[in-house]
Amino acid sequence: MSLTITDIAAAAGVSQATAARALGGYGSVSEKSREQVLTAARRLGYHRNELAAALVAGSTHTVGLVVGDIENPFFASVVRGLADAVEVEGHTVLLANSDEDVVREAHAVDALRSRQVDGLVVATAATDELEHLTTAAASGRPVILIDRPMPDSAFDTVTVGNERGAAGAVAHLIGLGHSRIGIVTDDPAIASSAERLLGYRRAHREAGIGIDPGLIVEGGPGQEDGRRAAGALLDLDDPPTALFTSSNLATYGALSAIRARGLRIPEQVALVGFDDFPLADVILPPITVVSQPVDEIGREAGLLLLRRLGGDEGPPQRIELETTLMIRSSCGAKEAERA
Amino acid sequence: MSLTITDIAAAAGVSQATAARALGGYGSVSEKSREQVLTAARRLGYHRNELAAALVAGSTHTVGLVVGDIENPFFASVVRGLADAVEVEGHTVLLANSDEDVVREAHAVDALRSRQVDGLVVATAATDELEHLTTAAASGRPVILIDRPMPDSAFDTVTVGNERGAAGAVAHLIGLGHSRIGIVTDDPAIASSAERLLGYRRAHREAGIGIDPGLIVEGGPGQEDGRRAAGALLDLDDPPTALFTSSNLATYGALSAIRARGLRIPEQVALVGFDDFPLADVILPPITVVSQPVDEIGREAGLLLLRRLGGDEGPPQRIELETTLMIRSSCGAKEAERA
């Protein structure tokens, strides 16, 4: 259907192998035949079939990425970071959504593997049923886990300091005088969410403040989950004076719940979110967040993957990136208090 | 390296061809050998190599998508819509960013084509140099253009009623008493942006209001461009009383410029944006926007692509989706005025 190397070889008057060498840039070809082949290729509009090349060479120059939801700005940035990082080496990203569902994730991994991706980057929704990931890794393809830590696994991971970041945010709230702080968690089965809850607890412990279990509410992956959870917190008889939301969509939901009740931020309820988001510094009031180096997560995963593809056989890497507390105005911190 | 059909065939005690038929679900296989093959495959953990299959069958079950910027929520939703639509038929999305640059776009198209995608969906940054797209289409692979109309081309397109939508938004502003309305355009070379400007003009014309050319400012693809452009408008000696922003990132930028100047919306400056965005209805004040059916754009493109892949040889389709004016509070419209 399309032109093949053989067509170009014929047009250039050389053998198929020589044409392949000239086109592929490997082996040795005389300047003369090189030119002839390249000219013929250009003239006829030849397009290389990477598939055929991959079938024999064993590399598709394609990396698979599985995210929970591409519409989540966090993942969008991860995609961007990964794409930018691997693109410079000629790789392209095959994308799949899991909708935070382990079964769909396994399907996605399968779909990507069957397309022979060189490696896989996945923000897994799994906690224990890692079989689809271990078998993928066992097949010899590097698998890099992002965002959600996997302490006892042999996978390379790129994560952020969830516990430390969360603890810092909650400590900030406590420092501002809050002692009843509600937390809207993500799905607690997701390790990053669990770690953020750990940070919440640690900050309380270190400040010598007890935790009212009723102030810990389980959200979920979507904005609506966050809205519901934050709403439940705000509707308590003795509501918290501050909210800590465990993900950007949870923050969206909390914002929505707060607005729906006509509450003023930070006077009536303070708010800190984990993960920065577009407009966070533009809306009124600007929202204080624990900012994650989102692009960098994707970039580091891409770089690590590239290293693995380059033959790095070292022990599992656990890259942990730092978060930054971006103090804006949603907690009532005065300019002077911003360290 | 990985298991092949031949391995399974051997394990099942049948020929490679029979195993392939059982595994591929084509041709005719007896119930007995079928079972044997499938069992062996499951037991050994066989994974089909789609590449090899694609090489002979001619379909990779992969569609290419080129967007300007995956971090733009508009494109993120398009990706989601497309992925969901094609996934049900077993296709996967190969994603590439163009950064709104025609050269990078051409590279992206090349990268996707060489990976033998079955079809291409692209939000092209091109206006006249369509060669990379026409040659792609000429190669027999369906190419669907989204978001940006291409009136004189032979491509299938999925767009929205840009002019109508923009005109409606501006008419809304005029109806509220505004006569000095600034517009922050996207790159005017992009057809959708040009159409939105046309809508802006038409609304003025139909209302019998003259346009001050100084009120038309060119933005760009990013938030920063919008901020700069909106800022220029606001800093005019005789600034507009209302702003119409031509894209969501332009709206972000305008919001930022407005906040930086401490202006109140809508009292000191009204605002309508083209394209809805997360939090638009949650921030204060909620922002009036021309909402596009974003998921549907991707979905329709996916469905159309699937139809083309299914053999539909009909004339170029031009699907134009409707926008909706979401009246919120950023223009000062009273509840009563909301039709």
Add this chain to the structure above:
DNA sequence: GTGAAAGCGCTAACAC
């Protein structure tokens, strides 16, 4: 229904 054999477009030995 099943097997043998050819071939998709390419890379990679291996001779010359």
Add this chain to the structure above:
DNA sequence: GTGTTAGCGCTTTCAC
């Protein structure tokens, strides 16, 4: 430096 010859893992005739 260049051509010949094998495959990569699969689908697809074509006999049987």
